[in-house]
Amino acid sequence: MRAVLRFLASVMMVSGALLIADAGATLLWQExxxxxxxxxxxxxxxxxxxxxxxxxxxxxxxxxxxxxxxxxxxxxxxxxxxxxxxxxxxxxxxxxxxxxxxxxxxxxxxxxxxxxxxxxxxxxxxx
Structure with missing residues (x-):
């Protein structure tokens, strides 16, 4: 169970980082x-x-x-x-x-x- 939670936490952190990177790229380079x-x-x-x-x-x-x-x-x-x-x-x-x-x-x-x-x-x- 702990391994599943750790995996989900990692997926959520990577997803959040990608969303922040996309927002930054959109602001800098207009989509x-x-x-x-x-x-x-x-x-x-x-x-x-x-x-x-x-x-x-x-x-x-x-x-x-x-x-x-x-x-x-x-x-x-x-x-x-x-x-x-x-x-x-x-x-x-x-x-x-x-x-x-x-x-x-x-x-x-x-x-x-x-x-x-x-x-x-x-x-x-x-x-």
């Missing part, structure tokens, strides 16, 4: 796992935009497609922009609201992005 996944998605978007089509098609981009790059040097933003604002789209990077004009078109373009998760592309906008 490291979601940052890693978002960074991987940014690489895929970069590949998609590396060889754009030879001619421009007169069509709306599909949800989740890379549509360009957003760069805000003063806020440290340099990410590929995707079409759509659903969770799956924003996991890839900042997303364009489909009911607003595309960047470069006449009108006001609206872009969504996270401050704390999925790579946190807009974490320094207020700095």
């Amino acid at each position: 490291p796992l979601s940052w890693l996944l978002a960074n991987r998605q940014q690489g895929r978007l970069e590949e998609a935009l590396a060889s754009p089509p030879q001619r421009v098609l007169d069509r709306k981009p599909l949800k989740g497609d890379a549509i360009g790059r957003i760069s805000i040097p003063s806020a440290g933003v340099s990410d590929y922009l995707v079409e759509g604002t659903e969770t799956a789209d924003l996991r890839k990077g900042p997303g364009h609201y489909a009911d607003t004009p595309l960047p470069g078109e006449r009108g006001t373009t609206a872009i969504a992005g996270h401050r704390t998760t999925y790579g946190a592309p807009f974490r320094r906008l207020d700095d």
Whole structure:
């Protein structure tokens, strides 16, 4: 019985240490796992935009497609922009609201992005 209690105590101490380490990593690195996944998605978007089509098609981009790059040097933003604002789209990077004009078109373009998760592309906008 004593060995079982000692084992459970060890498991609980290790679990507590892991939870504290995760909280510290989250505070320091803004959700490291979601940052890693978002960074991987940014690489895929970069590949998609590396060889754009030879001619421009007169069509709306599909949800989740890379549509360009957003760069805000003063806020440290340099990410590929995707079409759509659903969770799956924003996991890839900042997303364009489909009911607003595309960047470069006449009108006001609206872009969504996270401050704390999925790579946190807009974490320094207020700095």
